[in-house]
Amino acid sequence: MLFLKSTIAALSTFPLFLPLGSASPLNIRNDGPQGDFDPQVEQLFGRYNVPYGILGAISHAILIYILGCHIFGRRPLMPWTYLTYHLVNVIVTSCMAIVTVTLAALVISDVQESRALVMLLVMHIIFGLVMDGVSVHRYFYRERNGLMVRLAGWLCVLCVAGLLSNSKRLDDTRWQWSDPGIILIAVMGVGGGVIAVLSFFLIWRSSSLDDEKRRPISASVFFFSGLICALGWFWLADYGPVIVTGNKMGHPRQGGNALFWLYFVFQWVPILTI
Numbered sequence: 001m002l003f004l005k006s007t008i009a010a011l012s013t014f015p016l017f018l019p020l021g022s023a024s025p026l027n028i029r030n031d032g033p034q035g036d037f038d039p040q041v042e043q044l045f046g047r048y049n050v051p052y053g054i055l056g057a058i059s060h061a062i063l064i065y066i067l068g069c070h071i072f073g074r075r076p077l078m079p080w081t082y083l084t085y086h087l088v089n090v091i092v093t094s095c096m097a098i099v100t101v102t103l104a105a106l107v108i109s110d111v112q113e114s115r116a117l118v119m120l121l122v123m124h125i126i127f128g129l130v131m132d133g134v135s136v137h138r139y140f141y142r143e144r145n146g147l148m149v150r151l152a153g154w155l156c157v158l159c160v161a162g163l164l165s166n167s168k169r170l171d172d173t174r175w176q177w178s179d180p181g182i183i184l185i186a187v188m189g190v191g192g193g194v195i196a197v198l199s200f201f202l203i204w205r206s207s208s209l210d211d212e213k214r215r216p217i218s219a220s221v222f223f224f225s226g227l228i229c230a231l232g233w234f235w236l237a238d239y240g241p242v243i244v245t246g247n248k249m250g251h252p253r254q255g256g257n258a259l260f261w262l263y264f265v266f267q268w269v270p271i272l273t274i
Contacts, residue, residue: 047110049260053250056238086139089273096269097132155226162233188232195225
């Protein structure tokens, strides 16, 4: 029942993320007659000092891994051991959230003319807040070891935000759906979500039948598939700017941007939690 209550609480936040449904980088694409990109678009992405492309994909893979470790109560650097110093971990993740949210807000002020990029930055802010929320939630509920099912709501928020940010792109004919990599990423997002929903009903059914043996397995499947779902959506979001700019690495073209690299490195700080 705790699992069900936390999930219902997350569903109640859906209206807050509805504006993300139109957050498609393709909305600002402006090809010239020869297929060249508009220089103004290039300049706009030059001010988008947040990782995307390959760097963004690496960052989100590491962040999803760290989030998974916190959900399952494990140390990111030593996943075979449990998290121990929970107050220290709250301080670390809170510092990460404060710095990354502040930096993302600064970037928003630089690209505010593009609603699509603003919404992608909001996605990064949501990720930082979810990471911090998971750590704080675990600390106050005093569940020290293992999987904490009460954290389901945070994962639902992350998956729904990722889904809404990519919903318009799934139907866009300009996407390169012949690319096997894009198909795989889309399958991760959709397939992971479907498995998470199915495992949720298995958890609900085992709860109603008092099936203690099946419930932990179903809960683990839910969280693993939910993490894969969130990673798929974020990777799809990382691919959007690549289509627009052709910049596969996803770093500022002028190079040496301090704000970009500060954000890129600092978002990994929770990997040091113990």
